[in-house]
Amino acid sequence: MAQEDIRVTVKGQVQKPGTYAAKAGENMLDAVFAHAGGLADSRFSLRAVLVGGARGHFAAADELAAPLTSPAELMVVDSGSCLVNFVRLLFAYNKTVQAGYGGCPACRGALAAGARLLARLCTPLRSAADLTELERQAGVANPACPDQCSGLKPLASALDQWREEFAEHAAGHCRASICAELMLSPCNNACPADVDLPGTIALTQLGRYTDAVALGRHDNPFFLTCGHVCEEPPCQKNCKRLNFDDAIYSQSLHRYAGEKAARAAGGLGKALTHDTIRPGTKSGRKVAVAGAGPAGLAAAHFLARLGHKVVVYDRNPKPGGMMTYGIPAYRLPPATVEAEIAAIAALGVEIRGGCALGRNITLSRLREEYDAVLLALGNGKSRSLGIPGEDLPGVIPALDFLRQVADTGAAEVGRRVLVVGGGNVAVDVARTARRLGAEHVVMMCVEDRFEMPASPGEIQAAEDEGITISVLAVPLAFSGDGRVAGALCTAIKPGPYDVLGRRWPPAPLREAGRDEEYDTVIIAIGQMTEFDGLEDSGLACTKVFIACPDGHATSLPGVFAAGDCAGALNSVVKAVGSGKAAAFAIDRFLTGAGRKLNSPLRSKLGCSEGEYAWAAARRARMPEQDPAVRVGNFAPVELGLDDSRAAAEMLRCICAAKGGRQ
Amino acid sequence: MKPRQLKIARTASQIVFFLLLAALLVGTFCSVSLGGDYYLSCPLGVLQLTLGAREMLVGAVVSGLLLIGLTLLLGRVFCGWICPFGALTDWLRKPLARCRAARADGPALHPDNKVLKYGVLGGVLLAAGIFRSPAFCTICPVGTTCRTAGLQGVNFGLETATVPLILSLETVNRRFWCKVLCPIGALLAVFARFRLAKIRLPFAACAGCNRCEQACAMGNSPRQGHECLKTDPTVLQALIEYGVPDLLDRPGQYERAPQPLRDLLDAKAGSLSVSGAECTSCYSCVAACPVLNRQADKSGAVDQSAQISA
Incomplete structure (x- = not known):
């Protein structure tokens, strides 16, 4: 029996706003992602859905997934x-535009007070008391009100679901980089490591390359590494x-500033030494860091500058974690990472390789010997598919494969390679396999093209190198005699939309299976934390991460966690940000004072320093190695900007960040 | 006129008036003979004279009203385009900024109290009434700049010290004197708020880049109109109808908005202006605005309606 369609009007940040007839059983997510074509801007994800206009409410997750009824x-x-700003504008509207809304004295008063408080929260006048008062006003309810106080509904439902965003505003941070008065510049505000980007660009413009690198490294010890690997950086949102x-x-x-500084100083190592980055006055406290990845080493960098003695343990012989063993050399030259790690070691940080937690050292020993312990273990274990034949030789987890290539520079992959997964690691693996001589590389992922977690630039680069991408497909089993020789693959039927617009969970169409021949299969469907050596330590963990309810402190006093093992981060700059925050949390734990590190270069200059010239140019194009040539080598694919392109790119910055004024 | 040409025009005007007032015209700015019985006089000087003499001198009042009339028409163009002391502070901007940077780590001052100058104005008028003479004129940096050197001879009196002394205040903040202390500016500001020719920036297309604010020597917030636009009831109604209430906050959204919505925003933005009592009409904000620069690039010249309209 055909049921009547339900009319849904979708507007706002979608591809095709309009009124649609939703079929019975469809939910709001179907309306947004299927009927209205998904989000207008692929750089963003779905944040909220306001149901019923300015006097409506923000739908909660279960309401989004429930079938539409009216x-x-x-x-x-x-x-x-920015949700705070969004609600502020709704309130300004509800307060001034009558449009048939009478309300009662109670809710009109609350609207006026709320509009004032929300406006304050978007400016430097904000305070924690504003939030408390706002919550009180949002709770105003008068059963006798002719309009059920509906003007207050957006605020009440937003506070229910995203109180932390309001709390961040009360503390002076706007996560969407919209409330301009709360920040130095949108790029600086969004950078997880809090790099003063306007300042570094201004210094580069002035030709003070060493200073520019020092200002960057003041906040991000892997500044030049990020210059190579920051993909879709938050600063550009x-x-x-x-x-x-x-x-x-x-x-x-x-990257340009780093290269110029290295040339001027006669070596990358020399370019990284600067007066403003020095070990602090000795505090006599000792901190152990387990894990020499970007989070652990960044924490060590800041702790050393705060005057603590730091020892970093890592199970691998070489430090750097994913930067050394995970990111292929064609994306990140090993010399850059090595130089930046050497600069951290030069601050007095001791790095002990080949020392695994649980095998050579235990958490309880570290707690006895050191005043504080930071766990920055990372996500070092590849997830497995759990299908037949996965234990055959020739079926390799992605991280093992990348590690072998990083260590020896070679791996036997054969002619045909299947890479399972659609993320950036899968792309890295596929492009590495291509460079090792595989002629036919297939990336197979359950997502459709637009849903793939890998960044669009990386996917494009992989396709340029002749890698085939097979979407909406999964392997069901691997077969082979003594070594993998083939895979039974099948198409999938996508599941319902989730809040990120991805259709999950997918269902394999078993009857459509086909056999494909491969010499090697590499599984790159994600990583997880290894908890080896932590089982009997009494450390509280969630299912996949070390539990840190607020900030970086764990359930054990004096033990902190940072990086991927404390929550999914998946990028170097976010790991650095996490390590940095953990370092200051540890310093507060050790000294009891909320100390900060200052650089005389920071917040002094904005991009507009000097004569401002308007440049009509679009973004500079990064020169790259020719795809036909680069599949035969591990040399960097991106060649770096030349002088004229870099100069033009710097002139494009129109934003007169408050640099120098704050 | 292209934004950049405005800057050149202003500098040219400052040079011409500096030479005229400080060197060539006998009588200096405080009262310049326009030929015959006509004079152009400093309105504050005239007001002090009137208070000091306790009687209305019709000729003096009329010559003082000339500048006030100009202010009612164009705003405080005197401060931005004519005043020789203001010109001096503009020309010495770079060395003064270097001094400012050098003392940046010193004690923090919060000197941007723009109301203070109205107090100074009151004090000056009171003093003129008490002393029965234009007492302020002897230490007025604008007047002394005119009187210190020129065809009328070189002045070696104590008042020569005024200009460097007041200039040293600039190390606290840009145009500190004009912003916080100048009683002439305060008097003109009273009339400038009713000015007829207004300066408009493209508030609807505003990129929120803050360049205008940084360019404003008077420490105003020229992009305030953009903020007003955001919470305008008609605009809000249209934006909520369209489904993007925060369209004006989001980079790039204005350019993608449908034409009727953009027309509404442009029309509303056209009724807002930057200028008020504290604007010296220097057009630095207009020259710095990347949106206007971009439009100029596209069309060859800035659309006049987007910039200046009477």
């Missing part, structure tokens, strides 16, 4: 919007230049 008007908000064309290509400018 006609609805949906306003779609993506993650580029709400760049002011997007008003005209593309965001500023800032990571390429970091």
Whole structure:
């Protein structure tokens, strides 16, 4: 029996706003992602759905997934919007525009007070008391009100679901980089490591390359590493230049400054030594860091500058974690990582390789010997598919494969390689296999093209190198006699939309199976933390991460956690940010004082320093090695900007960040 | 006129008036003969004279009203385009900024109290009434700049010290004197708020880059109109109808908005202006605005309506 369609109006940040007829059983997510074509801007994810216009409410997760029962008007908000600001504007509207809304004295008063408080929260006048007062006003309810106090509904439902975003505002941080008065610049505000990007660009413009690198490394000890590997950096999400064309290509400018500084100083190592980055006055406290990845080493860098004695343990012989063993050399030259790690060691940080937690050292020993312990173990274990034949020789977990290539520079992959997974690691693996001589490399992922977690630039680069991408497909089993020789693959039927617009969980169409021949299969479907050596330590863990309820402190006093093992981060710069925050948390634990590190270079200059010239150019194009040539070598694919391109790129920055004024 | 040309025009005007007032015209700015019985006089000087003499001198009042009339028409163009002391602070901007940077680590001052100058104005008028003479004129940096050197001879009196002394205040903040202390500016500001020619920036297309704010020597917030636009009831109604209430906050969204919405935003933005009592009409904000620069690039010249309209 055909049921009647439900009319749904979708507007806001979607591809095709309009009114659609939703079939029975469809939910709001179907309306947003299927009918309205998904989000307008692929750089953002779905943040909230306001149901019922300015006097409606923000739908909670279960409401989004529940079948629609009545006609609805949906306003779609993506993650580029600041919810506090969004609610502020709704309140300003509800307060002034009558539009048939009478309300009662109680809710009119609450609307006026709420509008004032929300406006304050978007400016430096904000305080924690504003939030408390706002929550009180949001709770105003008068059963006798002719309009059921509906003008207050957006605020009440937003506070229910995203109180932490309001709390961040009360503390002076806008996560979407929208509330301009709370920040130095959108790029600096969004950078997880809090790098003063306007300052580094200004110093580069002035030709003070060593200073620019020092200012970057003041906040991010892996500044130059990030110059190579920051993919879709957060700093470019709400760049002011997007008003005209593309965001500023800032990571390429970091790299440019680093290369110029190295040339001027006669070596990368020398270019990284600077007066402003020095070990602090000795505090006499000792800190152990387990894990020499970006999070652990960044924490060590800041702890050493705060004057603590730091020893970093790592189970691998070489430090660097994923930067050394995970990211292939064609994306990140090993010399850059080595130089930046050497600069951290030069601060007095001791790095002990080949020392695994649980095997050579235990957490309880570390707790006895040191005043504080930081666990930055990373996600070092590849997930497995759990299908027949996965234990055959020739079926390799992604990280083992990348590690072998990083160690020996070679691996036997044969002619045909199947890579299972659609993330950046899968792309790294596929491109590495291609460079090792595989002629036919297939990346197989359950997602469709637009849902793949890998960044679009990486996918494009992989396709340029002749890698086939097979979407909406999964392997069901691997077969072979003594070594993997083939895979039974099948198409999948995508599941229902989740809040990220991905269709999950997918269902394999078993009857459509086909046999494909492969010499090697590499599984790159994600990583997880290894808890080896932590089982009997009494450390509280969630299912996949070390539990840190607020900040970085764990359930054991004096033990902290940072990086991927404390929550999914998946990028170097986020790991650095996490390690940095943990370092200051440890310092507060050790000294009891909330100390900060200052650099005389920081917040002094904005991009507009000097004569401002308007540049009409679009984003500089990164020169790359020719795809036909680069599949035969591990030399960097991206060649770096030349002088004229870098100069033009720096002039594109229109944003007069408050640099020098704050 | 292209934004950049405005900057050149202003500098040219400052040079011409500096030479005229400080060197060539006999009588200096405080009262310049325009030929015959006509004079152009400093309105504050005239007001002090009137208070000091306790009687209305019709000729003096009329010559003082000339500048006030100009202010009612164009705002405080005197401060931005004519005043020789203001010109001096503009020309010495770079060395003064270096001094400012050098003392940046010193004790923090919060000198941007723009109301203070109205107090100074009151004090000056009170003093003129008490002493029965224009007492302030002897230490007025604008007047002394005019009187110190020129065809009328070189002045070696104590008042020569005024200009460097007041200039040293600039190490606290840009145009500190003009912003915080100048009683002439305060008097003109009273009339400038009713000015007819207003300066408009492209508030609807505003990129929120803050360049105008940084360019403003008077420490104003020229992009305030953008903030007003955001919470305008008609605009909010249209934006909520469209489904993106925070369209004006999001980079690039204005350019993608449908034409009727953009027309509404442009029309609303056209009714807002930057200028008020504290604007010296220097057009630095207009020259710095990347949106206007971009439009100029596209069309060859800035659309006049987007910039200046009477």
